[in-house]
Amino acid sequence: MNYQIEFRHLHYFRVLAEELHFRKAAERLFISQPGLTRQIKQMEEIYRTPLFERDKRNVKLTEAGIFLKQEVDLVFNQLNNIRTQIEKIAEGKITNLKLGFIGSAVQTILPELLAKLKVKQPLIDISLQELSNEIQLEMLVRNELDFGFVRTANYPSQIQTYPILTENFALVVPKGHPITTRKKVSLSDFKEESFILFSKQYSASYYDLVMSIFRDHQFEPKVALRTVNALSIFNLVSQGIGIAIVPSSLKKGYHADVEFIELTHIPQRTTLYLAWNKENRNHGIPFFTDILKEILQ
Structure with missing residues (x-):
């Protein structure tokens, strides 16, 4: 043969x-x-x-x-990446970087990072997609994304991460909720309340971290809804459907009738990471990580 x-x-x-x-x-x-x-x-x-x-x-x-x-998927993705890079070179660009992100990245470092990249490396094009943590990791493995902004503790072996921000959680309640007048708030006060949480599809490890908060307060939450969208959570809280626990940085940039109570007294913290595939050969990656480190320093 x-x-x-x-x-x-x-x-x-x-x-x-x-x-x-x-x-x-x-x-x-x-x-x-x-x-x-x-x-x-x-x-x-x-x-x-x-x-x-x-x-x-x-x-x-x-x-x-x-x-x-x-x-074969990896081969075809690499061929698509080659085509994209050649097209960018033909347009006079250095490269194209495909970024995935979760909502809290927009409220923290992403806007400043993109602005600095545009000034320092104007010949790099950026494509943005808001995606869940799990989907970002899958796409990073397949080189369908160059970078992801994620909150998760579990990564495939070829994924490299860089911590951006570690922060407290915050309780989200409707505006004018009686609890906001108290000097000290305990999560145990909300045993009978319904909760609206990020689902496991957002990030399994993030979900487990949030559930550990409830375990520490010795109750299982009544979950009215699970979603991957922060704005949906805030709109539902504002309508009195339930309350929520989210990263503190999400109080910036959203305009909903809710109030945030920072949970500084609990040990749990959540970290936003930049993630990328160590095997990705896009030559724009060092430019991007250098600018990120410059901002954080």
Whole structure:
């Protein structure tokens, strides 16, 4: 057999791995279904192992197929990054940096960081996406993001982090709530209240940290709603649906009828990190981290 893996094989494999349906994949690729079947069979002969398990009703990836899908995704993401960088060079730019962030990053360092980067490195383009912590980490691993601003304690091995800000938590209550007149506030006073919290999708480790606050006060919160959006939390609190616990920095920049009570007496703190993939070769990364360190110093 003289077959060799070619780019088209990887492209066909990736589409079929996404669709898990030969007819739909063939239509998406604008080839015949028998033609797609032959290409996949060639790959399996070259690799000497099945990549898909199929019967009359179902198509699914084998263990080898799952591994190959992960690697092929990295290859295609890198090719997309190369294309983007070449386009930026053609436009006279140095590079493009893709940033993910959570809401509290906008209320702390991100605006100043972007302003300084624009002054010091005007030839670097920036793309921004507000995303949950977990999605940012997944995208960083795949090099779909260059940087993420995250709150989480658990990172994949290839992710490097730099601490930006460690802060207190704050209790969020409706404006005019009687508790705001007290000199000292205990979370135990809110055992019967409903809470609106960031969900585990925001960050599993952040969620566990917040739940540890309730455990320290010996009660399980009544959770009315879990969300990944800070503004949704504040709007619901202002309507009397419940109260919330959030990082203190979120009291800046949002205009909602709520009040913040900083929980300085509890041991729990939350840290905002800058995260990036150590294997990412975007040459704009050192520029960005140098400016961040300059601001923090």
